[in-house]
Amino acid sequence: MPEATGIVGEFLSLREEADADLLAMQCGDFYEFFAEDAELVAEELDLKVSQKSSHGSSYPMAGVPVDDLTPYLKALVERGYRVAVADQYDTDDGGHAREVVRVVTPGTLLETSDADAQYLAAVVAGEGYGLAFADVTTGRFLVADAEDRGEALTELYRFSPVEILPGPEVRTDDDLLSELDGTLTPHETEAFAPKRAAHAVGEQFGRETVDRLDVSREAIAAAGAVLAYVEETGAGVLASMTRIGAHHGDDHVTLDATTQRNLELTETMHGESEGSLFSTIDHTETSAGGRLLKEWLCRPRRSPALLEERLACVEGLSTAAMAREELRDRLGEAYDLERLASRATHGSADARDLVAVRETLAVLPAVADVVSSTPDLADSPLPDRLEEPDREAAGALCRELEEAIAEDPPSTVTQGELLRRGYDPDLDEVIERHEAVQAWFDGLAEREKRRHGLSHVTVDRNTTDGYYVQVGKSAADGVPEEYDEIKTLKNSKRFTTDELEEKERELLGLEEQRGELEYDLFAELRDRVGERAELLQDVGRTLAEVDVLAGLATHAAENRWIRPDLHAGEGLSIQAGRHPVVEGTTEFVPNDVALDDDRRFLIVTGPNMSGKSTYMRQVACIVLLAQIGSFVPAREAEIGLVDGIFTRVGALDELAGGRSTFMVEMSELSNILHSATEDSLVILDEVGRGTATYDGISIAWAATEYLHNEVGAKTLFATHYHELTGLADHLPRVGNVHVAAEEREGEVTFLRTIREGPTDRSYGIHVADLAGVPGPVVSRSREVLDRLRDEKAIEARGGGDDEPVQTVFDVGSGSFRGPANADGGERPAESRSSPESSDGGESTKGLDPDAKRVLEDLEGIDVAETAPVELLSKVSEWQRTLEDR
């Protein structure tokens, strides 16, 4: 194929240079995709493909209008493509050329409509792991250190980045990469070079700030790589990243990825947001508030001072119901300031965005007024919190915007009507002249009617004819001479005049002048707003915090939640606690929990479906809620602050991930045993269930001993292995509780009440019945269970009709004893299986016939009844048999 020239040639060469999957190139009023890109985009976005010829060849072409690019870009990026955008510019010789100005990727997409945070992350491995997270839509920038891969994954899960830049060593770490969810972008290795990265971070945030952060080289390398990437992709938002924060694990409660999932913090186990803890307690009015609440839930805190401050705010807000509602009304008028700040910095904010900035800045003093005039709030830490942003600067910026931006500006920024009168004298003059000419046009029809005695005269404009005077057919013959006919319609004629044309030129000139002048003034104003990104982020953050606190107070007030007593001690005492999500869906039976120095490990037994999991999760959720600064669903709660919450609950199949259910269960257990400390809360639900019963019990047993003796964490362990309840007699700090159920005339009622001591009934068959297992299976299960309880033995049914019973399983020895008599009794011992029989015994499996015979002989001997000499001769006989083999 001959080499393409012209526009297609330009496209193909830019395409080759661009580090992207697709290129959108501006050609006048359209962004065009050519060749393979056109076909791909057309298929993904349902666009029409046309053909463009170049140099004798024809190329597929698909395009979108310039003003419509954003939604298309968004859709492509959300499908995982990296899209380069080439803009057109005028060349000196009067022609056009294009250059790539931006590569839009999942982590640098500014135009997101999703309220969630959108993090771009980098991970660097070295002595430990260094991580950096940036949200280009809000300017948030954080760095964190992680000791090992597990910790790094925990942080990554917490921030849930949409795009991840793996550092050079991480790129080959398949174990880590396979656990990551976002788009992986292997960015150039040099960006991770420690010196270059440290320089970039110092330049962006100030060298002193970086020193103060006290994070590893790896974290700085990750931060440098993120900055380089944001700059190279041309998102143009570096200026909104004014502050770097260090995320120190020590300040936060450790919540590993599994626990965040198990406690269904932001989505349920089935991936739905409805039914999650977040969706239950979220009463925020703003998207920034919702985002912050999610952040709090995934990052509970350990600082008592901070938590008490939040709790005091929630308390004030929950008491002052009227003021709270007023505050929430005010907050409802706020927009997402952090995001607006990024758009202003980037230069993509329009006049309506600046109106939104102004309106939101005005919410702060309104909120402050409500707070200061309400005693319950004025005495809380809220007023101090509201003083944190520079209120004076915020007020000044608000006034400046008020004076500048028109009341209801258009969404385009190039066609004027953005700014108010009095904002700029030059603009006022142009506007006056423009309006004078406009007024001339507005009065023209009336004037012409009067002047020439015409009826049916209108004046209008369209793109082909420009301005014209339209006269009804009946009056058209009477028009004066200077009228030039330009078009005949069915019922009328259109005319122009020299004067009209001159005025039109004047009007168009003024329109253009006004548009350009307004745009320049607007762009300057927008830049000034962009320079105040830090201020806007402060105000946005403060409003978001008030929103979260007011939302928590609303939930507390509506659901009778109470303020927990936090302390640094070991204990955990909750009276009449409820599960925060389940209490909203059912008549909930409240329950207590009491753990202290002497009793730190509870074994929770109880029937299937009785509520063991709910009880344990309820305890974990209450502790977690207390450590975000929320009230909790209980009558009373005294909570010793924890440093981590670890859970291992019902396994979700991870077969797709290549790991068996049991493997997942064990690696989660392993993580808990390694990571939990005596200040942690551990929730174990049925550990060991995924393997053979005796293996399972042994693992559960040993894990209990280890947690009790070595780790000392506060632990709740639900199990169906009733054997474990015996541990309470041997380990001093282990206690037993059970969920009560009542059985009357074969009917089981779940009471949902936690009682002291163990239980050994599972009522599993009752649950099987409830679940619709066929009747014969349920009744046979009951029979089997009764026999097992009474006789510790049960016959297996099957085979032909004449011999329905074949073998008997002895629960005591754990093996089949041989065929039962027709009357259900056992056969005499001498008729026990021969070596060849199918039940030759688990113990002799894999042995040769001689060895088997020896073993069976040995088994058959009754030592008490056999003379020593006879025994000796037997032993030497066996030896001979074995030697001869």
Ligand SMILES: Nc1ncnc2c1ncn2[C@@H]1O[C@H](COP(=O)(O)OP(=O)(O)OP(=O)(O)O)[C@@H](O)[C@H]1O
């Ligand atoms: N305190 C309570 N009050 C009212 N309903 C409850 C309570 N606790 C649990 N439930 C309800 O009981 C059902 C079973 O609870 P859960 O799953 O916790 O039982 P479980 O004992 O862990 O069961 P299994 O041993 O079979 O896993 C759930 O539907 C839950 O909504």
